[in-house]
Amino acid sequence: MSEAPSPFRTWFAATRPRTLPVSFAPVVAGAALARRDGALRPLPLALCLGFAVLAQIAANFANDYYDFVKGADTAARVGPRRAVAAGLVSPAAMLRATWLTCAAAFVVGLGLLPYGGIPLLVVGVAALLSAVLYTGGPYPLGYYGLGDVFVFIFFGPVAVCATVYVQNAHVGADSILVSTAVGLLAANILVANNYRDADTDRAAGKRTTVVRFGRGFAKAQFAAAHILALAVPFLLVADGYALQPLLLAPFVLLAAWAWSLCRRLVPTAAPRQLIGVLAQSGLYVATYAVMLAAYLVIR
Template sequence: MLRDWVDAARPRTLPASASPVIAATAYAWHYGVMNVVAAVICLLFALLAQIASNFANDYYDYKKGSDRADRVGPRRAVASGDISPKSMLMATLLTLIISCGLGLALLIWGGWWLILAGMIIVVFAIAYSAGPYPLSYKGLGDVAVFIFFGLVAVNLTYYVQALHFCIEVFWGSVAIGLLSVNILMVNNYRDVEADRLSGKKTVVVRFGHTFARYAYLFNGVVALLCTVNIWFSYNFWSIGAAILFFCVHIITWRQMCILKGTALNPVLGKTARNLLIFTIFLSIFLIL
């Protein structure tokens, strides 16, 4: 039973919510404004908000009939009968409530306007797969991921620690957002046929496999370019780290181009790993 809930939380994708907070906190350390308590609260809020979104996606994809019997992705909890729809819906609401409670603590540092920001994050966490205009069904999932796992997560995490915004942090948020989009890109690349049949118009369904492959490659390259000042501001170790990430990115991209169906499941995990590698390297050279 516990294993079913862990799988439903999709732990392979959680680096997408942890990485923005880690990167933003490293920037805060770099500029001498780090607030450990605020950073930890941001991390817990981000993880719980994503888990709630994953639960909601599992529930609403089942309700919409998107999780077909011929699905090639990982087992879905509700569609497979491991967790009842009612239990998944309740877990979604409970996780959202807990994340919102944690988010309220950030008002101590960021001010009351963060309530609006938190409400928008929660709405989009649900609107990703639910509501009258589910973003993931309209080809806007990638845009939502870029904005909320990149721009919003990084810049707001930095703000509650520094109480101001920073252009260097903004470019770091663009990099993190693009690499987060790659996680979704692999997921939709793998599921393109099932999504097309169920009417889920993802970016891959709209523009095809070739576009997705080169978008994936492009995102990794641009992420490095957005943070190029970090890689070239130190010694050869930082340049070496950038080259190492690029090599890992290319290897994963090649696997994405070659593999199909269930064989792409490990590529999804490797793409999340790549985001974490990028974040760790970036953070190391910000802290040093």
């Protein structure tokens, strides 16, 4: 019998560290946009990052709890172990951790009030509510195929544009372009996860986009997101950014990486073979954000 992991390792794993790049990427991209305008300020930047990471962890804790309660996490599921389903954390403790993490995110978000005012507070509360309602509440977004929309909006346009706004009180067309790219790639993490779990999700009545429209549609969505995101650096050139081949060349390597990920999404692949696609999709969006940030700053 294997030894039970320590409480620290159990809770660390429950944060789902492989998914956390989705909270890192939009803040990095937003910081680069602000830096380009000479308005980068460390304190609001740190607060944005803290809020984004805590909101993501709260969403992961809520998902762990509600998927267990609703019967989506069963022994048939393949992938990283879920703390509640594995009996490592009680449902009550996980629910308590969800609300405590939401509270911590809210407190961090209050620090942004001097920079963004009440409108930003409303956006922050909406983000935290959506993090819980993704799998909780009477109409869980993730169970009705709306999870992709939630991730795109809150980890794309909302996170990037909020990071820019609290530093220079302005959001331009380039912010919209960049935030769209980051949001699409963030949603791809969810697509990879739901592609792997499609069979068990269907059995549990969890009607994700993959379950509703099929794996063929999901692969097309995954590929289209990569294509659109890779087009953004070149669209920025059309928006007035200088054409610098040395800065744009690395995106060709990203295109090759994206192609390899798309090729692994095949209907005949065993769920266990798709675990790596999820981890790499998280790493991909972080790498993309860093490379795009470098292009924005060095241009």
